[in-house]
Amino acid sequence: MNVIMDLCIVPIGVGVSLSEYVAACEDILNQPGLKTSLHPNGTSIEGEWDQVMAAVKACHEKVHGMGAPRIHTNIKLGTRTDREQSLEDKVNSVKEKML
Amino acid sequence: MNVIMDLCIVPIGVGVSLSEYVAACEDILNQPGLKTSLHPNGTSIEGEWDQVMAAVKACHEKVHGMGAPRIHTNIKLGTRTDREQSLEDKVNSVKEKML
Amino acid sequence: MNVIMDLCIVPIGVGVSLSEYVAACEDILNQPGLKTSLHPNGTSIEGEWDQVMAAVKACHEKVHGMGAPRIHTNIKLGTRTDREQSLEDKVNSVKEKML
Amino acid sequence: MNVIMDLCIVPIGVGVSLSEYVAACEDILNQPGLKTSLHPNGTSIEGEWDQVMAAVKACHEKVHGMGAPRIHTNIKLGTRTDREQSLEDKVNSVKEKML
Numbered sequence: 001m002n003v004i005m006d007l008c009i010v011p012i013g014v015g016v017s018l019s020e021y022v023a024a025c026e027d028i029l030n031q032p033g034l035k036t037s038l039h040p041n042g043t044s045i046e047g048e049w050d051q052v053m054a055a056v057k058a059c060h061e062k063v064h065g066m067g068a069p070r071i072h073t074n075i076k077l078g079t080r081t082d083r084e085q086s087l088e089d090k091v092n093s094v095k096e097k098m099l
Numbered sequence: 100m101n102v103i104m105d106l107c108i109v110p111i112g113v114g115v116s117l118s119e120y121v122a123a124c125e126d127i128l129n130q131p132g133l134k135t136s137l138h139p140n141g142t143s144i145e146g147e148w149d150q151v152m153a154a155v156k157a158c159h160e161k162v163h164g165m166g167a168p169r170i171h172t173n174i175k176l177g178t179r180t181d182r183e184q185s186l187e188d189k190v191n192s193v194k195e196k197m198l
Numbered sequence: 199m200n201v202i203m204d205l206c207i208v209p210i211g212v213g214v215s216l217s218e219y220v221a222a223c224e225d226i227l228n229q230p231g232l233k234t235s236l237h238p239n240g241t242s243i244e245g246e247w248d249q250v251m252a253a254v255k256a257c258h259e260k261v262h263g264m265g266a267p268r269i270h271t272n273i274k275l276g277t278r279t280d281r282e283q284s285l286e287d288k289v290n291s292v293k294e295k296m297l
Numbered sequence: 298m299n300v301i302m303d304l305c306i307v308p309i310g311v312g313v314s315l316s317e318y319v320a321a322c323e324d325i326l327n328q329p330g331l332k333t334s335l336h337p338n339g340t341s342i343e344g345e346w347d348q349v350m351a352a353v354k355a356c357h358e359k360v361h362g363m364g365a366p367r368i369h370t371n372i373k374l375g376t377r378t379d380r381e382q383s384l385e386d387k388v389n390s391v392k393e394k395m396l
Contacts, residue, residue: 016211105239175272267377
């Protein structure tokens with residue numbers, strides 16, 4: 001089962017600057033088999049369900065290992081059985097219909 | 100690693116009434132090892148990371164199997180290494196501090 | 199336009215204990231015209247769109263005023279034109295269909 | 298108060314193809330005073346709180362007007378008082394710290 005995920009990891013208890021934690025997660029997510037795209041409020045990820053979920057777990061373990069005592073994460077998950085759809089497809093299908 | 104999750108599964112392409120799909124997911128989530136609590140906008144789940152994530156996957160497979168061609172799911176994930184915290188603890192710690 | 203909201207406010211930069219900030223928001227949300235229900239991962243709110251949104255803004259202003267330099271908030275919004283639905287209706291319609 | 302929002306609008310009860318509804322919202326969001334950036338799982342928006350929120354309400358009204366009887370929307374909201382931060386700043390601060 002393929003999944004398109006939106007992932008936003010918020011470390012808590014490490015002050016206001018969170019980018020070094022997010023960058024460490026990006027380094028984890030940039031692995032063979034996953035397509036990713038960083039945006040201002042998270043990261044879009046496309047891949048096989050189990051691999052994507054294993055990467056999310058690795059991110060939590062990494063961020064805790066960097067010293068964050070608490071993590072609040074938001075995920076949006078999209079799966080579909082009617083057809084394949086990539087990250088690019090999703091953006092393009094909207095852009096085609098804009099005025 | 101224990102996790103507290105908020106799970107909201109939205110089947111797409113099956114009309115406006117979604118409760119039968121959510122109910123089927125509740126039946127999956129009500130398994131030994133997980134604590135759950137249904138609320139108006141989702142389900143709170145407490146358990147070990149891998150078991151919780153396996154349950155989410157089982158929900159997606161079930162809802163697709165019931166005929167939904169597309170699913171949009173929202174998840175909030177909380178993990179912490181500083182102390183244990185249950186679903187009840189989270190509510191109680193807020194209520195104690197209300198006026 | 200009526201809305202059912204799920205609101206989760208996460209102050210950043212104030213350490214790991216967030217319950218006093220959430221409690222202050224609960225005190226704001228408990229106002230005439232809104233129905234609310236606290237759960238482990240947020241607060242369910244039912245009311246008229248503009249009043250609900252004004253309350254969310256008041257929560258952000260309050261939490262910043264309490265000293266939080268940064269806030270990360272998650273919202274789920276549900277509106278429908280086909281029929282009225284309350285917080286209780288949403289939970290009951292699922293429970294009726296569980297095994 | 299400036300806000301950085303991530304907005305994801307999911308019309309329910311109109312089948313599996315949602316891009317025409319999202320495109321109509323993009324046309325609303327592309328207004329003077331707001332900066333926006335479409336990504337695979339939503340739209341990043343930067344602007345003044347009241348203007349951003351008014352745009353979200355206009356999107357709900359538009360999508361209902363196009364025939365969707367029910368809408369499920371996800372929002373992430375970021376506000377901060379310590380410093381100004383743009384959509385581009387958020388991405389760049391992460392990229393600078395990646396390996």
